[in-house]
Amino acid sequence: MxxxxxxxxxxxxxxxxxxxxxxxxxxxxxxxxxxKVRGAKNFVSKAMVAALLAPGTSVLKNVPEIRDVHVVSDLLRLHGVNVNVDGEKGVVTIDATHVKLASVADVDTLSGSSRIPILFSGPLLHRLGEAFIPALGGCAIGGRPIDFHLDTLRKLGATVDKEHKDGIHITAPNGLTGAKIHLPYPSVGATEQTLLAAVLAEGKTELSGAAIEPEIMDLVAVLQKMGAIISVDVDRTFRIEGVKELKGFTHTSLTDRIEAASWASAALATRGDIFVKGATQPEMMTFLNVFRKVGGEFDVTDKGIRFWHPGGxxxxxxxxxxxxxxxxxxxxxxxxxxxxxxxxxxxxxxxxxxxxxxxxxxxxxxxxxxxxxxxxxxxxxxxxxxxxxxxxxxxxxxxxxxxxxxxxxxxxxxxxxxxxxxxxxxxxxxxxxxxxxxxxxxxxxxxxxxxxxxx
Structure with missing residues (x-):
């Protein structure tokens, strides 16, 4: 529970x-x-979806107590997955041995909660040969069309029925096959979609114009632990060699760099002094440069980063x-x-x-x-x-x-x-x-x- x-x-x-x-x-x-700041929202939910790719148990650590974790847990359960969440320890255990297609009505109850359901497509196609994607939610901050996602799935051999009255029905009775895919914009979601769908596709997939955010690289690390073969070129190109099967993983999430920067900005705006336990420097270098230019001070330690307004x-x-x-x-x-x-x-x-x-x-x-x-x-x-x-x-x-x-x-x-x-x-x-x-x-x-x- x-x-x-x-x-x-x-x-x-x-x-x-x-x-x-x-x-x-x-x-x-x-x-x-x-x-204290725990794992990245933009990674944890995707790693939970990745657990669907393999029958067996996966363990994710450093999980934050946020609503998106509840939403993905509920979505996984609707698909027959056993999910146990220990909020105090920040550990999620996922047993995806038995996967089933959720009812349209059940999935639809969570349709407006987030944009995560679209990422279920690849894993469900591999496990069941079909997937249903309801209307999607998320923040109204600009256009985030799912066309990139659907185009990717089509190129890998899936059939997409956008005429379904309650959402999108996607099928791949003969499995997915590797393909050359180019993203016209380095979309984080479309990159994740391709990785999750291509790791078990037959043959090789080349994804160019991809996003390379730290959260995506952590997802690649999870997939590699599961048995995937993924290489990354310096020109934003991923090369994925499909494998026949994957296994469960144990992984500790990287820290949420967005939350850490938000608290840093709060320290600056209120003329305060906040030590953000768990914050790490490598993923935040660009932010730290700007923070310093604005006049903020910070100190990086092994346990986190201290942010403060120095006065003036x-x-x-x-x-x-x-x-x-x-x-x-x-x-x-x-x-x-x-x-x-x-x-x-x-x-x-x-x-x-x-x-x-x-x-x-x-x-x-x-x-x-x-x-x-x-x-x-x-x-x-x-x-x-x-x-x-x-x-x-x-x-x-x-x-x-x-x-x-x-x-x-x-x-x-x-x-x-x-x-x-x-x-x-x-x-x-x-x-x-x-x-x-x-x-x-x-x-x-x-x-x-x-x-x-x-x-």
């Missing part, structure tokens, strides 16, 4: 009551202290988000809150998601000076050039922030609003905070550990 703590606002039907879904914040107080003025910066090893799109939203307190003009050019700046409106209402532009305010080639998307932001500071009522728009934007409320003078009511549980484990408890005045 699951021993994860009940997440406030998460009832059996995943609908939260109003009182549970509002956090009252009295801001203006520096966050000081130590908190923060400095403005110009940054552009990009796929790894560039500045991660999930890092920019929390950092923008800190940039409202920098002395001068900062520029952020978002090149990954076209609608990621929707979260800035409440910041402006709190007193920030932020202007959005359709033009590319940067040097990187951008897919959104000459398109009607406000994907560049100019932030002028420092501007004092004042508390107010805020509605959480999405996972990362929601945590950014929480940072703003903590940095602002006066009380704020942050509505819809249960959405933050998708990616930030026990964030309320961590805020209390850091001395935040919340209720």
């Amino acid at each position: 699951d021993s994860f703590k009940k997440i406030p606002g998460q009832e059996e039907n995943d609908v939260s009551t109003d009182s549970e879904d509002i956090l009252h914040v009295n801001g203006g107080k520096p966050l000081n202290g130590a908190i 003025d923060l400095k403005p910066v110009a940054i552009e988000t990009d796929v790894h090893p560039g500045f991660m799109t999930d890092w920019q939203q929390p950092l923008v809150v800190a940039l409202t307190q920098a002395n001068g003009l900062s520029i952020v050019h978002e090149t990954v998601y076209e609608n990621r700046f929707g979260f800035t409106k409440p910041l402006v209402q709190m007193g920030a000076t932020i202007q959005l532009y359709r033009e590319c305010l940067g040097s990187l080639p951008c897919r959104f050039q000459q398109r009607n998307y406000k994907h560049s932001a100019v932030i002028f500071g420092p501007t004092p922030l004042t508390g107010r009522d805020i509605d959480v728009p999405d996972l990362r934007g929601g945590f950014s609003h929480l940072i703003a409320a903590l940095a602002a003078k006066g009380p704020s009511n942050v509505h819809g905070i249960s959405l933050i549980d998708r990616g930030y484990a026990d964030f309320r408890g961590k805020l209390r550990q850091l001395g935040a005045d919340i209720d």
Whole structure:
């Protein structure tokens, strides 16, 4: 049985009551202290899906207590998989010996919870010869079409029926066969889809234009432990030699670099001092460079990274988000809150998601000076050039922030609003905070550990 703590606002039907879904914040107080960050949200859920590829038992360690883990656990159980979650130890044990096709009605109950179900396609095709994918959920931060996923599956030999009334029915009665696949954009999801589908496909698969994020490389490590043969070239090309069978794995997840950077930004915005236990330097080098340019201080130790505001003025910066090893799109939203307190003009050019700046409106209402532009305010080639998307932001500071009522728009934007409320003078009511549980484990408890005045 699951021993994860009940997440406030998460009832059996995943609908939260109003009182549970509002956090009252009295801001203006520096966050000081130590908190611990566990495994990466963007890896753990994918490794759990990978366990479907092999009959037998897999063990995943350093698992965070987040809602996405519950969603994937439930999806696996619907497919006949035995899942045991030890939340206190952060260990998930998955026995995928017996796999069955879940009923459409059951899968549909979890359809809006995340985008994970699409990644079940490859493993289910290998184990059962067919898969059903319901309507997908996730954060409304821009277009994340599944066409790349479906094109990949078709090239590997699957038949995709998009006319199914409740979702997408995918079949491969004769199995999957290796193919040459090129991604027009280094999509993380499509790269994961190809890896999960190609490892048991007959023959060789060449995937070019792939994403190479640390979470993907950790997934490759898991697949290699299971018996897969995957090589990686420096030009974003994966070469996968299909094998006949895989076995279970035991693996410890890499730390969540997004959560670690979010707490670092919170330290900067509130003029605080936070030691993030578990944070590691290699995956965060690009963020650490920008953090230092802004004027933040950090100290890397064997046990984690300490982030703090050294006093004085923060400095403005110009940054552009990009796929790894560039500045991660999930890092920019929390950092923008800190940039409202920098002395001068900062520029952020978002090149990954076209609608990621929707979260800035409440910041402006709190007193920030932020202007959005359709033009590319940067040097990187951008897919959104000459398109009607406000994907560049100019932030002028420092501007004092004042508390107010805020509605959480999405996972990362929601945590950014929480940072703003903590940095602002006066009380704020942050509505819809249960959405933050998708990616930030026990964030309320961590805020209390850091001395935040919340209720």
